[in-house]
Amino acid sequence: MSFLEQVRYLVYKEMLLEWRSKYAFNSILLYVISTVFVCYQAFRSVDGVVWNALFWIILLFASINAISKSFVQESRGRQLYYYTLASPNAIILSKIIYNIVLMLVLSLIALFVYSVIFRNPLGDPFLYLVSVVLGSISFATVFTMISGISAKANNNGTLMAILSFPVIIPLLIVLIKLSKNAMDGLDRSVSYDEIFVLLAINAIVISVSLLLFPYIWRD
Amino acid sequence: MKSYWWKFLGAAIVAYTVIAGLLGEVPALPILHESIRNVYFHVPMWFAMLLMYLISVVYSIKYLGSGKPEDDFIAVESVNVGLIFCLFGLLSGMLWANITWGDPWPNDPKLNSSAIASLMYLAYVVLRNALDEEQKRGKISAIYNVFAFPIMIVLLFILPRLTDSLHPGNGGNPGFSGYDMTGSMKWVFRPAALGWMLIGCWIMTLRYRIRKLEYHTDEQSN
Numbered sequence: 368m369s370f371l372e373q374v375r376y377l378v379y380k381e382m383l384l385e386w387r388s389k390y391a392f393n394s395i396l397l398y399v400i401s402t403v404f405v406c407y408q409a410f411r412s413v414d415g416v417v418w419n420a421l422f423w424i425i426l427l428f429a430s431i432n433a434i435s436k437s438f439v440q441e442s443r444g445r446q447l448y449y450y451t452l453a454s455p456n457a458i459i460l461s462k463i464i465y466n467i468v469l470m471l472v473l474s475l476i477a478l479f480v481y482s483v484i485f486r487n488p489l490g491d492p493f494l495y496l497v498s499v500v501l502g503s504i505s506f507a508t509v510f511t512m513i514s515g516i517s518a519k520a521n522n523n524g525t526l527m528a529i530l531s532f533p534v535i536i537p538l539l540i541v542l543i544k545l546s547k548n549a550m551d552g553l554d555r556s557v558s559y560d561e562i563f564v565l566l567a568i569n570a571i572v573i574s575v576s577l578l579l580f581p582y583i584w585r586d
Numbered sequence: 587m588k589s590y591w592w593k594f595l596g597a598a599i600v601a602y603t604v605i606a607g608l609l610g611e612v613p614a615l616p617i618l619h620e621s622i623r624n625v626y627f628h629v630p631m632w633f634a635m636l637l638m639y640l641i642s643v644v645y646s647i648k649y650l651g652s653g654k655p656e657d658d659f660i661a662v663e664s665v666n667v668g669l670i671f672c673l674f675g676l677l678s679g680m681l682w683a684n685i686t687w688g689d690p691w692p693n694d695p696k697l698n699s700s701a702i703a704s705l706m707y708l709a710y711v712v713l714r715n716a717l718d719e720e721q722k723r724g725k726i727s728a729i730y731n732v733f734a735f736p737i738m739i740v741l742l743f744i745l746p747r748l749t750d751s752l753h754p755g756n757g758g759n760p761g762f763s764g765y766d767m768t769g770s771m772k773w774v775f776r777p778a779a780l781g782w783m784l785i786g787c788w789i790m791t792l793r794y795r796i797r798k799l800e801y802h803t804d805e806q807s808n
Contacts, residue, residue, distance in 0.1 A: 512733060519726050520716050530713060533706035534734060537699070537741045541748075560748055564740070571736045579729045582650050 373453045377461030385469070391440075392469065395433045399425060399477045407484050415550050418487045423543055425481070426474055426502065427535070433473065434466050434510035435527045438518035450584065459580035463511045463573065470503035490552020498546040501565045505538045508569050512576040515583050541565055596784025603778035611770050617686055624682045626774050630782040631675035632700075636742075637783045638668030638790065639707070643735040646728035655801060656794075658724035661731060662714065663793040665707050667786055672704045695746040696753045703738045710734065 368376070385392060402425050410417070441449075449458060478499050482489070489495050513531040520526055545561040607626035642664035649657035679697070680690040691697060713730055717723035746753065 516713075516726055516730055516733075519722065520713060526713065526716055529709045530730060533702055533709055534737050536702050536705075537737060537745055540745060544749075564744060564748065568737070568740055571740075572733075575733055575736060579650075579732055582725060582729055 370454065370457055373457035374461045374464070377453060377457060378464050381461060381465040382468075391433060391436060392473070395429055395473055396476060398432060399429045399473065400480055402429070403477070403481050403484055415487060416547070418485065419543060419546055419550060422478070422481055423502070423539060423546070426477060426506070427539065429473060429477065430470055430503070430506040430510060431527065431531065433469060434507065435514050435517070435524065437462055437466060437511060437514050455581040455584040456577050458584065459511070459515070459576055463508055463576065466507035466511050467504050470507045471500065474499050474503040489550055491549045491555070494549035494555060494558060495546055497562070498542060498549055501545070501562065502542045505542070505565060505569055506535070508572045508576070509535055509538065512572065512580070515580060519583055538565065538568060592784055593788050596781050596788055599777045599781030600785055603774050603781055606774045607778065610774055621682055621685045624678060625771075626778045628675060628678040628682055629775070630779040631671050631678060633779045634782040634786040635668045635671035635675060638664045638671060638786055639735065639738065641790070642668065643731055646731040649724055649728045650732075653721070655720070655724065656798065658728065659794050659797045659801070660790070661728060663790050663797060665710055665731070666793065667790045669704060669707055669711075671786060672700065672707075676700065676704075694753065695749045699741045699745055703741050706734045706738060
């Protein structure tokens with residue numbers, strides 16, 4: 368099987384597994400909606416800066432919860448079976464693609480629920496949507512690799528948070544800035560720098576993951 | 587004498603920059619005044635830290651290829667020494683900021699970035715402690731080290747340039763190339779950077795040798 372075909376089958380397998388149980392998706396969805404509701408009850412009305420920060424914090428924790436599972440839900444035996452079948456790069460790429468799709472769906476639902484319950488005027492809704500899309504892609508790429516690392520380190524939840532937070536903070540800074548620009552309805556040309564930096568970081572993270580994952584996998 | 591001349595060189599340069607830095611001539615500038623001498627100590631700390639992290643990532647890559655425990659020891663000791671330089675860089679910067687900007691921790695992107703970068707490397711140390719098995723520890727922590735390095739570069743060199751910063755070289759402020767350092771200052775500053783880098787390598791090699799000895803005595807007693 369060629370590399371792309373392997374990736375395609377593995378992504379299909381991940382989606383099928385998720386579709387059959389719907390466990391990860393539903394639990395994270397419930398988590399997001401209840402957090403949004405708790406925030407709404409606690410704050411009632413907030414100004415733009417807090418609204419934006421809260422949204423990204425909710426998304427951050429939702430994505431950590433969603434993605435930290437990506438290497439533990441399968442048993443060691445099954446992982447060994449994949450090892451004989453597919454190349455490690457196909458495995459990490461399929462996990463990244465699957466997590467990107469999962470995060471995109473989740474964050475778009477979260478954005479919808481959040482902005483319906485918690486009304487806040489957006490200056491440039493399309494750019495805000497772009498920042499949410501870029502954010503969910505970034506969370507997915509970074510956390511997939513980190514969850515692979517922490518899964519090998521006996522996978523405790525604290526380690527996942529310790530390892531991933533310093534790595535995600537730079538992305539989060541850029542994302543918050545980009546989405547703030549979108550909220551204030553600034554001219555789009557102001558935000559090109561941020562979009563470019565986000566795309567560049569994602570490209571770096573994906574290529575480093577592809578280079579390093581074979582070493583994690585070979586155990 | 588052949589192989590350790592650079593240690594003497596490093597010590598001599600640092601001694602020279604301490605004396606010349608404190609006694610040499612500096613231009614009288616507003617706000618900075620005599621605190622400009624801190625540039626000989628604050629900036630070289632970051633140069634030395636970067637060199638240490640660079641050595642560490644190079645040896646992590648080597649370890650992934652070779653699997654020799656020695657490479658792993660160099661990687662971890664470089665991070666340890668780099669963290670110490672980072673701490674001193676932050677402390678000297680806070681002293682300086684307190685005098686010139688009126689606040690030990692102004693909300694400056696470069697300060698926040700370097701604090702986050704040190705968190706990243708502290709996470710590397712924690713990750714090592716979380717793993718018991720020796721080879722697994724070396725491999726997993728090397729992977730994390732290589733993964734974190736490009737993000738650290740983005741954090742320290744790209745993000746501060748996107749926003750306004752009090753530091754030179756960011757947000758439209760002049761950088762080192764356009765820095766109006768007078769000739770006499772250049773002759774202290776440049777050797778200082780080199781000297782502290784050499785001292786950093788020296789400390790790292792000492793710590794590496796101690797760790798290697800401990801490793802071998804452990805192996806013999808087992």
